[in-house]
Amino acid sequence: MITKRHKYQLPEGYSLLQCILRARAFLKDPVKWISNNMDRFGGTYTAAIGFKRKLILTQHPGFISHVLKENHKNYQKSTISTDAGATYLGNGILFSNGAFWLQQRRLIQPAFHREKLQALQFVIIKTIKESIEKCPTGNAVDIYPFVHSVSFQVLLRSIFDIPLSPDTFREITGLFGNIQEFLFTDTNQPARRLLYPFTGERRSTARKTQRLRSIIRDVIHQRKSSGESKGDLLDMLLNSTYEDTGESMGEEQIINELVVLIFAGHETTANTLCWLLYLLTSHPPVLQQLQADLIETSLPDALTNERLKATISEAMRLYPAAWMTERVTLAADSFGPYTFPAGTIIIPFFYGLHRNEQLWENASLFNPERFMHSEKTAWAGHYFPFGAGPRMCVGNHFAMAEMCFFLHAFLTTFQLQSTGHVPSMKALISLRPDKVILNIKKRVLDKAAV
Numbered sequence: 001m002i003t004k005r006h007k008y009q010l011p012e013g014y015s016l017l018q019c020i021l022r023a024r025a026f027l028k029d030p031v032k033w034i035s036n037n038m039d040r041f042g043g044t045y046t047a048a049i050g051f052k053r054k055l056i057l058t059q060h061p062g063f064i065s066h067v068l069k070e071n072h073k074n075y076q077k078s079t080i081s082t083d084a085g086a087t088y089l090g091n092g093i094l095f096s097n098g099a100f101w102l103q104q105r106r107l108i109q110p111a112f113h114r115e116k117l118q119a120l121q122f123v124i125i126k127t128i129k130e131s132i133e134k135c136p137t138g139n140a141v142d143i144y145p146f147v148h149s150v151s152f153q154v155l156l157r158s159i160f161d162i163p164l165s166p167d168t169f170r171e172i173t174g175l176f177g178n179i180q181e182f183l184f185t186d187t188n189q190p191a192r193r194l195l196y197p198f199t200g201e202r203r204s205t206a207r208k209t210q211r212l213r214s215i216i217r218d219v220i221h222q223r224k225s226s227g228e229s230k231g232d233l234l235d236m237l238l239n240s241t242y243e244d245t246g247e248s249m250g251e252e253q254i255i256n257e258l259v260v261l262i263f264a265g266h267e268t269t270a271n272t273l274c275w276l277l278y279l280l281t282s283h284p285p286v287l288q289q290l291q292a293d294l295i296e297t298s299l300p301d302a303l304t305n306e307r308l309k310a311t312i313s314e315a316m317r318l319y320p321a322a323w324m325t326e327r328v329t330l331a332a333d334s335f336g337p338y339t340f341p342a343g344t345i346i347i348p349f350f351y352g353l354h355r356n357e358q359l360w361e362n363a364s365l366f367n368p369e370r371f372m373h374s375e376k377t378a379w380a381g382h383y384f385p386f387g388a389g390p391r392m393c394v395g396n397h398f399a400m401a402e403m404c405f406f407l408h409a410f411l412t413t414f415q416l417q418s419t420g421h422v423p424s425m426k427a428l429i430s431l432r433p434d435k436v437i438l439n440i441k442k443r444v445l446d447k448a449a450v
């Protein structure tokens with residue numbers, strides 16, 4: 001056990017040898033493994049990942065807030081996530097730090113302001129309505145591939161408002177899936193890097209990255225040569241200029257940012273929707289009440305439907321797509337009884353924070369009402385589905401709009417029932433269910449109500 005190191009007071013936890021011996025348990029089910037350790041060590045613990053390098057994992061709300069908000073200037077993303085991400089997905093805001101990150105964030109954030117999103121609302125709704133028609137129905141449908149595909153289409157159409165051919169769509173989906181899988185393994189099993197010269201994984205991923213970038217580059221060239229203005233996210237990036245120089249963003253940087261938006265935006269939303277459909281079908285009274293509410297609401301008004309928003313919030317509490325994040329200390333820091341040197345990696349464990357019995361009444365219960373009858377201040381300090389502080393999710397309003405419109409269209413079109421299947425958690429870069437198998441039938445409208 002690590003208790004004291006030099007002048008620093010790290011939390012209790014595991015030495016390097018203990019971490020190596022437990023690596024299999026971690027890789028098999030990271031969320032369960034970390035949750036068990038949180039119970040064992042009281043919500044914060046240390047894991048040594050090198051002779052000098054230490055991680056502090058925490059689900060303490062104050063510690064998480066200290067790192068992401070109050071003392072954020074002393075923290076940045078660590079090379080563990082930024083190096084591989086920037087190599088294979090480009091140096092967009094998700095994988096950059098410091099002045100460059102701030103400059104890019106200032107340029108991109110305005111595109112996601114609520115008023116700007118109203119312009120995208122039409123595309124989002126249209127894409128969802130067209131897709132819903134193609135939803136598979138039956139007694140045991142795994143809804144994950146369908147929801148993933150809709151969410152991907154919504155994002156791609158919001159970024160480039162052009163119809164992509166089914167082949168191009170499939171190709172982009174496949175490329176992202178492969179690159180993402182490689183990144184996850186690369187980050188979690190660094191020892192595998194020794195094998196890359198023999199397996200050729202690194203080279204093949206680099207080729208996929210180049211292919212992805214060339215598809216996006218072609219779309220940008222088409223847009224520039226057409227002179228058209230679509231009001232989509234691509235137009236916004238093409239037209240934006242840096243505050244200090246007044247210059248536009250270079251083409252390669254626009255590609256970096258578009259790749260990052262697609263990467264950060266598609267699976268997180270799809271995963272949240274799928275967990276939510278699983279939770280709703282396992283709680284029929286909650287589902288029925290929500291459906292009754294939505295039938296009385298028009299699709300555009302879904303965005304302000306309190307019950308719907310509370311239900312999404314509750315699903316993100318129990319299954320936060322971003323189940324953890326990471327930061328590294330720039331200078332030595334302290335929180336509560338702990339002190340730690342520069343270079344310590346802090347892992348805010350959102351999954352554990354959101355299920356902490358001391359912070360949430362009946363924490364494991366799916367109960368959307370908890371978000372309906374309480375002031376935001378009651379949970380704002382311990383609920384971070386979109387992160388917190390200056391690096392908080394830039395796409396949160398977009399994600400909420402997409403989820404509200406999708407759920408309205410889906411729940412008013414279909415009758416859903418649980419099949420009793422319980423999804424397993426796959427804690428990849430985001431937390432996804434392996435499958436969500438549901439009984440799905442078209443709703444028969446009550447004639448009197450038509």
Ligand code: HEM
Pocket residue numbers: 093094095105155260261262264265266268269272320321322325326384385386387388390391392393394395396398399
């Ligand atoms: C339910 C859906 C989503 C969830 C739960 C989610 C969650 C998060 C979280 C927790 C972070 C902060 C990570 C950190 O602090 O290290 C983040 C960052 C980010 N998200 Fe999302 N996100 C979602 C959807 C989206 C969408 C739809 C987009 C874009 C269209 C997007 C783009 C981004 C970007 C670019 C960042 C990096 C921001 C920065 O570092 O400045 N996200 N997201």
